[in-house]
Amino acid sequence: MPNKKKKWMKLRHRVVRNIAWCLIYPYSRLKYGIHIQKFKEQGDRPYLILFNHQTAFDQFFAGMAFKGPVYYIASEDLFSKGWLSSLIRFLVAPIPIKKQTTDVAAVMTCLRVAREGGTIAMAPEGNRTYSGKNVFINPTIAPLARKLGLPIVLYHITGGYGVHPRWSDVVRRGRMDCYVHRVIEPEEYRSLSDDALYRLICDGLTVNEAHENARFHHKKRAEYLERAMYVCPQCGLSTFESHGNLISCKTCRRALRYTPTTALEGVGFDFPFRFVSDWYDYQCDFINRLQPTDYKDKPLYKDRVSLSEVIVYKKKLLIEKAAELILYGDKITIGDRTFPFDEVTAVTVLGKNKLNIYHDKRIYQCKGDKRFNALKYVNLYYRYKNISKGDENGKFLGL
Numbered sequence: 001m002p003n004k005k006k007k008w009m010k011l012r013h014r015v016v017r018n019i020a021w022c023l024i025y026p027y028s029r030l031k032y033g034i035h036i037q038k039f040k041e042q043g044d045r046p047y048l049i050l051f052n053h054q055t056a057f058d059q060f061f062a063g064m065a066f067k068g069p070v071y072y073i074a075s076e077d078l079f080s081k082g083w084l085s086s087l088i089r090f091l092v093a094p095i096p097i098k099k100q101t102t103d104v105a106a107v108m109t110c111l112r113v114a115r116e117g118g119t120i121a122m123a124p125e126g127n128r129t130y131s132g133k134n135v136f137i138n139p140t141i142a143p144l145a146r147k148l149g150l151p152i153v154l155y156h157i158t159g160g161y162g163v164h165p166r167w168s169d170v171v172r173r174g175r176m177d178c179y180v181h182r183v184i185e186p187e188e189y190r191s192l193s194d195d196a197l198y199r200l201i202c203d204g205l206t207v208n209e210a211h212e213n214a215r216f217h218h219k220k221r222a223e224y225l226e227r228a229m230y231v232c233p234q235c236g237l238s239t240f241e242s243h244g245n246l247i248s249c250k251t252c253r254r255a256l257r258y259t260p261t262t263a264l265e266g267v268g269f270d271f272p273f274r275f276v277s278d279w280y281d282y283q284c285d286f287i288n289r290l291q292p293t294d295y296k297d298k299p300l301y302k303d304r305v306s307l308s309e310v311i312v313y314k315k316k317l318l319i320e321k322a323a324e325l326i327l328y329g330d331k332i333t334i335g336d337r338t339f340p341f342d343e344v345t346a347v348t349v350l351g352k353n354k355l356n357i358y359h360d361k362r363i364y365q366c367k368g369d370k371r372f373n374a375l376k377y378v379n380l381y382y383r384y385k386n387i388s389k390g391d392e393n394g395k396f397l398g399l
Contacts, residue, residue, distance in 0.1 A: 008109065008118065009069070009071075016092060017092075024064065032055075033173065037065060045151060049062050049070065049153045050123075050155065050205060051157055052156060052206075054157050054160030055161075055163070055166075056164075058128075059072045061157060065178060066119060069092070069118070070119045073094070073120065073122035075096075077354075078096075079094075080313060080314060098312065110147075124201065125137050130165075130167060131279075132162075132208065132275065133207075134205060134208075135399040136396055141198065141201060142195070142201065143194050145189070152183065154180070154184070156178065158209070159175050159214060160209075162209060174217065209262065210275040212262070220245070221245045222246055223244065227373050229283060229373075231287070232251060232252060236286070237300065245257055245259075254269060262275060287397060288383060288394075288397070291329075292383055294329060297328070299328060303368050303372055305325045305367055306318065306321050307366055309362060323335040327377055330342075334364070334366065337364075341381055344357060349374040349377075353372045353374045354367050355377055379398060
C-alpha cells in the first residue's frame with residue numbers, strides 16, 4: 001500500500017507563529033513605529049492574503065494581523081542559504097517559487113496547502129517598490145487565486161516606504177500602518193473574468209507614498225538612493241553618490257536633498273521632480289526611448305562584483321570574488337563570461353541590490369559594493385527584450 005503524502009501543515013507551525021508573534025510584534029512597534037490592525041472577522045476560515053510590497057518584513061506584518069500560521073510564498077533566494085534555509089523550512093514551511101518563471105510546483109503546493117485548510121500569503125508584485133508606488137503585478141495572480149478558491153484579502157501596508165525604502169540601509173523614525181483593505185469572497189469573483197479579477201486586485205492593492213502627509217527622520221535619509229537612480233534629467237545616463245541627506249550626480253555635480261517628508265529639493269537649483277516616484281517614472285521613460293542596439297560595442301556601465309552560482313533550494317557557490325561586470329546594449333559580460341540577452345531568460349534584482357542572471361538553466365548572482373545599482377541591468381535587459389519581440393512601445397522593465 002503506497003505511503004500517504006505528508007501534510008504540509010504541521011502543529012509546530014502554529015506554536016512557532018505564536019512564539020514569533022510575542023517577539024516580533026513589540027520589536028516591530030519599537031523599530032518601525034508600526035500599527036497593525038488585527039483582522040477580527042477572520043473566524044476559522046483560511047484566506048489568500050495579497051499585500052503590497054514596501055519593506056523586507058511585509059510578510060511578518062501581514063501575518064501578525066491573522067491568528068494561526070500563515071504560509072508565505074518566497075523566492076528561491078531564501079531557500080539557497082544552506083542550513084539556514086533548512087531551519088526556515090522546518091519552522092514555518094514557506095512555499096518556494098522560482099522568480100521570473102512559471103513555477104508549476106509552486107502552484108501545486110499552494111493548492112495542497114489550501115486543501116489542508118491553510119492560509120497563504122504573498123506579495124503579487126514580486127518586488128519591493130524602489131519609488132513608493134506599486135510595481136508590476138503579473139496577471140497570473142488572477143487564475144491562481146481562482147484555482148485556490150479562498151477568500152482574497154487585499155492587505156495594505158502604508159508608510160513602509162518612508163520608514164525603510166528598499167534602497168536604504170537605515171530605518172527612519174516614523175509611522176507605518178497595516179490593515180485589511182478589502183475581502184473579495186469566492187462568490188464575488190467566480191462570476192468575474194480573469195481580466196476583471198486582475199484589475200480588481202491591482203486597484204485594491206494600489207498604495208502611492210508620493211505625498212507629504214508624514215515625516216520620517218534620520219540623519220542618513222538619502223544614503224544609497226543611487227541603488228535605484230541612474231538617469232540624471234540634466235545628463236542622461238549617469239552615476240550618483242549619496243552622503244547623509246544629499247545625493248549628487250557625478251557628471252554634472254548637481255545635488256539633491258531628501259527631506260523628512262520624502263520630497264526632493266535641488267540644492268541651489270530647481271529640480272523638476274518633487275518625489276522619487278516622479279524621478280523614477282522619468283527614468284523608466286528615458287530607458288523606454290533608448291535604442292540598445294546603439295550600445296552593442298560601447299559599454300554603458302562597468303561595476304566590480306563577486307560572482308556566484310545559485311544551486312536552487314540548496315546553496316550558493318562562489319565562482320569569482322572580484323569580477324568586472326559590464327553592461328552593453330545587447331549583453332552582459334562578467335569577467336570572461338558573456339551573457340547575450342537573446343540567450344538569457346530573465347534578469348532580476350533581489351533585496352537592495354543583488355543581481356540574478358538566468359542563463360542556460362543556471363542562475364548566476366552578482367553582488368557589488370554598497371553603492372552598486374543592479375536595477376539598470378534589469379531595465380536595459382527588458383528594454384532590449386521588448387524591442388526584440390517587436391514591442392517597441394513596451395513599458396515593462398522588469399519591475
